[in-house]
Amino acid sequence: MTVKVPLKETALNADRIARIGREVQAVCPEFDADGFTQSVTADLPRLELGARIGRTSEGLRTYLPVTGPDALDVLLRSLPPTPEAAGVTNDFGLHTYSPHSDFVTRYLRAGEHLDQALTALARLTRYFSAEVAVRDFLNDFPDETMKAVDTWARDEDHRTRRLASEATRPLLPCAPRISLPADVALPVLEQLYGDSSTYVRTSVANHLHDLSVTQPDLVLTTLQRWKDSGLTADKHFTFIARQALRTRLKQGWPAAYTFLGYAHDAPVELTPLTLQRTELADGDTLSFSAALTTTAAVPVHAMFVISSTTPTGKPREKVYFLLRGTAEPDRKLLLAKDHVLRSTATVKLTPGAYSIALQVNGRRFPSVAFTVLSP
Numbered sequence: 303m304t305v306k307v308p309l310k311e312t313a314l315n316a317d318r319i320a321r322i323g324r325e326v327q328a329v330c331p332e333f334d335a336d337g338f339t340q341s342v343t344a345d346l347p348r349l350e351l352g353a354r355i356g357r358t359s360e361g362l363r364t365y366l367p368v369t370g371p372d373a374l375d376v377l378l379r380s381l382p383p384t385p386e387a388a389g390v391t392n393d394f395g396l397h398t399y400s401p402h403s404d405f406v407t408r409y410l411r412a413g414e415h416l417d418q419a420l421t422a423l424a425r426l427t428r429y430f431s432a433e434v435a436v437r438d439f440l441n442d443f444p445d446e447t448m449k450a451v452d453t454w455a456r457d458e459d460h461r462t463r464r465l466a467s468e469a470t471r472p473l474l475p476c477a478p479r480i481s482l483p484a485d486v487a488l489p490v491l492e493q494l495y496g497d498s499s500t501y502v503r504t505s506v507a508n509h510l511h512d513l514s515v516t517q518p519d520l521v522l523t524t525l526q527r528w529k530d531s532g533l534t535a536d537k538h539f540t541f542i543a544r545q546a547l548r549t550r551l552k553q554g555w556p557a558a559y560t561f562l563g564y565a566h567d568a569p570v571e572l573t574p575l576t577l578q579r580t581e582l583a584d585g586d587t588l589s590f591s592a593a594l595t596t597t598a599a600v601p602v603h604a605m606f607v608i609s610s611t612t613p614t615g616k617p618r619e620k621v622y623f624l625l626r627g628t629a630e631p632d633r634k635l636l637l638a639k640d641h642v643l644r645s646t647a648t649v650k651l652t653p654g655a656y657s658i659a660l661q662v663n664g665r666r667f668p669s670v671a672f673t674v675l676s677p
Contacts, residue, residue, distance in 0.1 A: 310351040313397035358401035395430035403432035436469035460499035467505040473512040496534040507545035552621035554664035591638035
């Protein structure tokens with residue numbers, strides 16, 4: 303059996319912290335790399351990833367013989383010449399360098415250091431994505447930081463361009479909220495939606511998805527404008543639109559389906575949904591099927607919805623994608639799935655009454671009950 307290693311143990315462990323010490327000492331001989339490493343790793347096993355990042359940047363502050371811009375200069379000079387030389391193998395970067403941007407926001411977030419700090423974050427994001435650190439600057443220096451963001455959107459490096467979109471997302475996960483209007487970065491997205499990089503376009507899509515939570519009509523208007531512009535390939539635009547509208551699709555919002563070409567009132571019918579089993583346990587497979595018929599050729603977008611009640615009595619729904627396709631008249635389209643019911647790290651599958659329903663082009667069809675048994 304494979305044992306899953308926690309992210310914190312691979313992202314920022316004792317070996318990587320020692321590596322930071324060696325890289326800094328190589329450009330600043332006065333830096334006590336051994337003392338730094340021993341101090342930071344003294345009780346490393348008990349620390350979660352965020353605490354490890356903070357502890358490392360604090361250790362850099364303690365052991366660097368200089369402060370302010372001089373300390374930042376040492377950190378920047380300690381970086382390998384390119385991300386590739388550092389061992390970075392993906393766009394997001396190497397967690398080894400996450401404390402560096404944390405250092406910038408902790409110790410250089412001041413008016414007199416602002417230009418150097420923001421310039422440093424644009425460079426550091428190529429080694430490890432710096433969007434979380436940027437958000438502190440957006441809160442404390444919104445106008446100046448947004449000017450930098452606008453510049454980043456035109457940078458030659460796609461990782462810096464992506465930073466312009468990602469750092470300004472209204473609902474960026476695991477990050478502080480920013481005290482700016484939710485649509486403040488829309489002009490930035492206008493620069494980026496046709497970007498040549500999938501990494502950048504994915505961030506644009508996720509940014510719009512955040513915005514769709516509070517301003518769905520604005521998102522649709524924006525998507526329509528981009529579609530009309532013809533500045534991005536159809537497949538790239540379709541990806542952005544689907545990702546941006548994914549939660550609204552799950553909620554059955556007719557306007558989202560219509561925009562993507564799925565008529566909410568399409569002439570489709572379903573046979574009754576059938577389950578192979580109606581009593582299951584955690585880890586069992588829920589197998590279901592139904593047949594879709596139509597009187598005209600229509601694009602269809604199908605999902606399935608599992609409903610239950612939380613231990614506190616609140617209703618809970620989980621919506622899953624099933625298929626996209628075209629239904630033809632006089633030909634049944636099978637809607638079927640073998641779905642494993644399994645507890646996750648965030649949601650425990652609790653025993654009790656459940657139901658499953660199919661949703662086609664946003665229309666919810668009658669549900670069927672099943673039971674999750676106690677262990």
